[in-house]
Amino acid sequence: MSATVPSVPLRVDVLGPLRVQVDGSAVDVPGPRRRAVLALLALAEGRAVAADDLVDALWPTDPPESARQAIQTHVSRLRAHLGPAADRLETSPGGYRLRLAAAELDLSHARSLLSAARSRSAHDPGGALAGLHEACALWRGPVLADLADVAPIAVSIEECARLQREVAGTLVASAVDAGRAADVVDLATAAHAADPLDEAAAIALMRTLAAVARPAEALQVGRELRRRLADETGLDPSAAVGELERVIAGGGSGRVPASSLAARPPTRLIGRAAEVAALHRVLADERLVTLVGTGGVGKTRLAQEVLARAPAVTALLLAPVTDPGALPSALAAALRLDVVQGDVLEACAAVLDAQPGMLLVDNCEHLLDPVRDLLSTLLPACPRLTVLATSREPLGLPGEHTVRLAPLPLPGGDGDPSTVASVALFLERAARVRTATATSAADLALVADIVRRLDGVPLAIELAASRLSAFSLRDLHDRLDRSLDLLGAGRPTGDSRHRTLRSTVEWSYRLLSPDEQRLFRHVAPFVDGLDLEAAEWLAADLGLPGDPGAALSRLVDASMVDAQFEVRTRYRMLETLRAFALDRISAAGEDDESADRMLRWGVRLAAGIEAGLAGDDESDADATLRRELANLRAVWQLARRRGAVDAAADVVVSLYGAIAYRDLLEIRAWAEELAADPALAGHPRAAGVHGAAAEAAYQRGDLDRAATLARTGLAQATDDLGRWSCHVPWSVVALARGSFPEAVEHALAATRESRRSDPFGVAALAELYAGNASRARSLGDAALARAVSPTERAWAAYVAGEIENATGHADVAERDYRRAIGLARGAGATFLVGVATVGLLTAVADLGRVDEALRGYRDVIRYFARTGNWTHLWATLRNLADLLRRTGDDDAARLLSAAADAAPDAPAAGPGAAAVPSTGAGTPPTRAAVLAAALRAIDERIG
Known part of the structure; x- marks a missing residue:
């Protein structure tokens, strides 16, 4: 055809x-x-x-x-x-x-x-x-x-x-x-309102406002972004925002750096002066430069040296990234963007396009296709962006300029070997292990022969030099000679260089004891490394004798594992070494054992997080959850790939607290994905998974889906936890729909299945909104009496605030709301922070502090818009409409109320009432237009 x-x-x-x-x-x-x-x-x-x-x-x-x-x-x-x-x-x-x-x-x-x-x-x-x-x-x-x-x-x-x-x-x-900035002020305002923590949108709005001679408002956008980032993520904005603020304050406009390159390594770069100069020249003329070479040849180190003093550099380090779909999120993390709604890559592109800058994309070889897709999007979208990539092979993109990095020069038969870069590197690294390494011509000759056999590959040289902690130079030379496969008598060339490096790594591997080798192999599946506690668990699970810390220290000393001293000490592998270790797992026939161990670790970690989130140490558990998210993602993908429904279900059910109270959309997606898997049918934890998925659907405003999942799960429940996890989302869906007796029924049913206090609070709210304040107080007291974790106490305080607010005690309500916000923020329960803030603003308004309330509404509206929780956003907009009506802004109040009444995912409009579609003429405004109208009304009132 x-x-x-x-x-x-x-x-x-x-x-x-x-x-x-x-x-x-x-x-x-x-x-x-x-x-x-x-x-x-x-x-x-x-x-x-x-x-x-x-x-x-x-x-x-x-x-x-x-x-x-x-x-x-x-x-x-x-x-x-x-x-x-x-x-x-x-x-x-x-x-x-x-x-x-x-x-x-x-x-x-x-x-x-x-x-x-x-x-x-x-x-x-x-x-x-x-x-x-x-x-x-x-x-x-x-x-x-x-x-x-x-x-x-x-x-x-x-x-x-x-x-x-x-x-x-x-x-x-x-x-x-x-x-022509005046033509797009409304459009820029709406884009920023839709995702107020998106730096790119904030910068675009700041530039737009500055261009139309509204610098004070532009600076206010920057201040609000800074405050929201601190309050909701604990992060600071990138240097781009601060620089733009300084430019605007000085009466100008401009573009600013997006991010900064990671700190330079502590060791000196040896023998690469010519390559550094050449790369500087190429980068002055080309937009996409790929530094290509064998593993361990020093591509990353050279790239860091070249970009170390360049302004506006972002470093996307791909070594710990194994999932192609995680590439945009990894770039967002490098840019310090917290994007929880909308297109992550689009947000990244907007930030990178905000100023001329450099992007380092390091270790591309295992993600060539997704890197090509990423750069195919970024380069046209960011015309002033220059990309330096490192890879073992070219990316194969149009306009790519490839620079091949050769190993270090090797010593010849005459002259002083110590002046040759490969020998100088060995001597410098060896001196860090032991002084007086090569003191004679004979010693230098041994070193020269060692680096020749290592083909001048920097990683191989550094690994060999590190072994001088255990061997003399002569012993090292002799064992190196016997251990490495040099592919014949002559020095290998071309692709065999990779095999030479592999042989060097294998040689270092063989110098480890069998127990150290096992530990080395099984550290590799942890894509983002592991902390000391996990390493000790791993050693114990492997059945290694003696102190696991000793074996771990040995791996660090041998440069097989890198110790990084962050908030908690963390142990990671270079990607080359990790790939080698994974190969060793397969060669040893340990694939199934390794997968089973990784799944057991993930299930154990999730269970520990679950227990921590339910107790006084909730903030520590929250930090662990966020720190280990990359490894949990690897566990989840492994479980799905191997059809390990038991492990997947255990992880999802254990992370219910993260789904309900934390804006981690990825984990919510896991729950809904697993609930839709036919393999879950008849599983003992099917009810718990459906309950978690129902909570996830509720959080994104799909009340019908949430109710269906809760109903399906409850029909399959065989234990108390399964029934509890379905009753809870069913109760909050009923509460949102205004079905207050139904909400009370399911909430109290949940209290009979678990000691958790949350359902008492839901029942209290349902009774309160139905007009039964006395019964609400009794249930609220029960919630407080059972509360253990900071989040539970925060929820009980929020419920108390709602009761006091509804019964005319705004001053007492304010105290309760503020306590709820403080507890929730400290525990990482960001969703509860938002909900309690909405209550606080109604109390503040009732106390006559209207401007303070309006400023608060501006922040919380943007928060719910960013997280996609429109059910709670519609409730917030209704509250704002009431306040605007009291201040005389009837038009804006009418628009917001009508939009909420017409929205299918809005909660009930009042006690016993259900949302009624608008009957007004004309096309209803889009959600972006509603947000823009709400924020505009606030700005017109308080400036």
């Missing part, structure tokens, strides 16, 4: 309600499933969609036997709807394809317009504006809202939202650069 698009015009629009036009005439496609099939084919953008994928999308849980026939029928009827354009819908082997030109699908057209605008904006920002305005106009309202319950379409809806933010961000940047 011809690949060309037929001549009959066909247009499909998905950036709003689904719309189809054939030869300029609108075509009605009836039926939600038929419309879903058409939407899925259009969203594939010319790719074939398998029939099985369509079946899974339309019947995700229990497809009928006739599902494939039903898909075929829908396709046949779609062809009838398309009429003269029916041949656009093709049947391919195993599936279907809808052929559309880029201009015939609004989504593809938007991408093309954005790409063209980016190419033009670097040299002609004003000329890029028309295309960006056209792209913005392609969005006609909520994207495919009637089809959002189809999972693949829901994913595409999020992708369309990210693209919309990307278009808007590029439009703001281009308008500011073109001197």
Whole structure:
């Protein structure tokens, strides 16, 4: 079949309600499933969609036997709807394809317009504006809202939202650069409001406000960002924000550094002066430079030296990253961005585009495809960004300039060997182990022979020099000669250099005792290293005799493991050594043993975190959870890869406290993923997993999904914990819906299954909102009496504040709310901080401190918007509307109340009431517009 698009015009629009036009005439496609099939084919953008994928999308849980026939029928009827354009819908082997030109699908057209605008904006920002305005106009309202319950379409809806933010961000940047900042103030304000901890959005808004002569407001944005980061993440903003603040305060505008390179290593770089100078020259002219060479040749060290004094350098270190999907998050961490909602890579690109800068991407070889994808996005989006990558092979990207790093020069047969870089490196590193290493010509000759056999590879030389702690120079030389496979009598060249390094590592490995070798091998699966306690557990689990600390110290002394002294001492491996150790695990036939041990460690860690979160040491457990998240991610992926449902379920159920009270969206996603796995059916912990998934769905505002999961889990529950974990989310869903008797029923049922105090608090709130203040006080007292952990005490204090507030004691309520916030913040329970803050603001307003309340609303609205918790955000906006109405701003109050009443994920509007859709005329405002209106109303009131 011809690949060309037929001549009959066909247009499909998905950036709003689904719309189809054939030869300029609108075509009605009836039926939600038929419309879903058409939407899925259009969203594939010319790719074939398998029939099985369509079946899974339309019947995700229990497809009928006739599902494939039903898909075929829908396709046949779609062809009838398309009429003269029916041949656009093709049947391919195993599936279907809808052929559309880029201009015939609004989504593809938007991408093309954005790409063209980016190419033009670097040299002609004003000329890029028309295309960006056209792209913005392609969005006609909520994207495919009637089809959002189809999972693949829901994913595409999020992708369309990210693209919309990307278009808007590029439009703001281009308008500011073109001197037309006044046109995009509202757009920049809305983007910042949607994600107020996104530095890129804050910087864009600051630049926009500064450009329209509103420097005081621009500086206020920076101050608020700094305060929110400190309060909610404990972090400071990057140097870019501080520098921009200084520039604006001085009356100008400009771009600033995004991040700084990690600290330089303590050792001196030897023998690379020429390479450093050459790289400086190349980087002055090229935007993508890849430093290529064998493992251990010193690529990372050279890159650090080259970039050490450069301004605005970000270091993305990929050695601990094993999951390709984690690459954007790793970049966000390098930029010190805390992105918990929205497109992570888009946020990173916005920060990197804020000023000319350098990005070091180190150790790319194990993630070549995702690194290519990452840089293919970043380089066009950030025209003033220069990238220096290190890899064992080129990335294979257009415009890439490859610099191959050779081993250090080797000594010849004459002259002073100590002046040759490879010998000088050995001598310098050896002197750190033992003084007077080579004191004679004969000793220098031995050193010269050693470095020749090591092929001048710096890592191999350093490993060999470290062995002088146990051997004389002669002993070292003799054992090196016998241990290394030098691939024949001659010095190896080309690709054999990697095998020479591998032999050097293996030689150091063989010098370890069998017990030390076992410990070395089994440290490797910990992708982000391990602390002393975990290392001691590992040694004990391996059955190693003696003090495990001694074996660990031996590995550190032998340079096989690196000790890093952070908050707690942590032990990590160089990636080359870790890869070697993983190979040794396979060679020893220990893959299953290693996987089982890693899963047991993860389950044990999660259980320890669970116990810690439930006690007085909650803050320590919270720190452990956040510190070990990369290793927990590796455990989770290992469990899913091996079909280890037991371990996956144990981890998810143990981390319920993280799902409920901490904005760690990744863990919430684990719970929902596992709950949807058919392999969970009949599992003893199925109820606990469903309860955790219900809590996760509630946190993202999907009350229907949360209720379904809780109901499903409760039907499978066989123990108290399983029943408790389902009753709790069911109770909060009922509370949000205004079904107060139902909320009390499930909350009190939960109290009979567990000693935890939280459900008493839910029951107290339900009774309070139903008008039973006396009963609420009794239940609130029960919550406080049972509370053990800081978060439980914080929850009880919040409930007490709600009761006092509702009964007219705002001053007492303020005290209770502030206690709740302090306890929750100290425990890391960020969600509870937000909820208690909303209560506090109502009390503050009732006490007459209106401006203070409005400032607080500004912060908490941005917090809930950042975390995606719209159920609580709608409640907050309703409270704000009440306050605005009292201050005389009826228009803004009416808009916010109507938007909340029309929102499907808003909680009940009052005691016994349910949310009622708005009956007002016209298209309801988007959520971004609602946020912008709320923040604008606050700003107009307090300045």
